[in-house]
Amino acid sequence: MDVIRRSQATMDPTGLTVETPSGKHTPFNSRKIHAALADLTNDPTVVHRVESLIVAQLAGFDVVATGTIQATIVDTLEQLGYAHMAKSYLKANH
Template identity: 70%
Template structure:
């Protein structure tokens, strides 16, 4: 993962899980969204933080979880 400062850190899918569970208590939703996000990012060696955030937001919106997408975006700001 590459953050805004250009530093690199290993991609940690557990952080996505933590972020999603902060948005909903529904484990089915968390698993569904998390699986799709991790699959989309699996091909990257280095992923910019903004790319991860955009992928999470877009995936939530595409699945009809617009309110969760907005809440996630606010948490990341």
Template identity: 70%
Template structure:
């Protein structure tokens, strides 16, 4: 995982900055994760559970690379017992 800088004080994802592969920075938008998870399953309980864990894992960082977010989604889905969803997400 390519985490750029771990936060010492921020525990809220609203202050998270995403570094894109081009080097550009953008504010973290958790609705994108929600949308991607909703596209994988119609079960709102699964979406909420996975989304909450992903956001909690990312909340401790100031800046995080796009690849790190993607790897966190895949890892979380796999650890929670949704390997098929993880494979679909990677596509």
């Protein structure tokens, strides 16, 4: 599943809705991304940097699929040179 609907009005993730594979809609919770990243490294600077970039990318959407969130996490980690963390994330989430 891919992005459902891109927002034209805001870059704030507080109104973001996540669509699960079953079609259920739930409010976006950035703490889940933080926790997933913290499981991959003990470096709070890395966690903050990556989390901020991921949330900024997702903030432009009204509704986003969980698969898109996962792909954004992996892509961001790889683009920042954390390929080992991306592989560990994929292993833990698949």
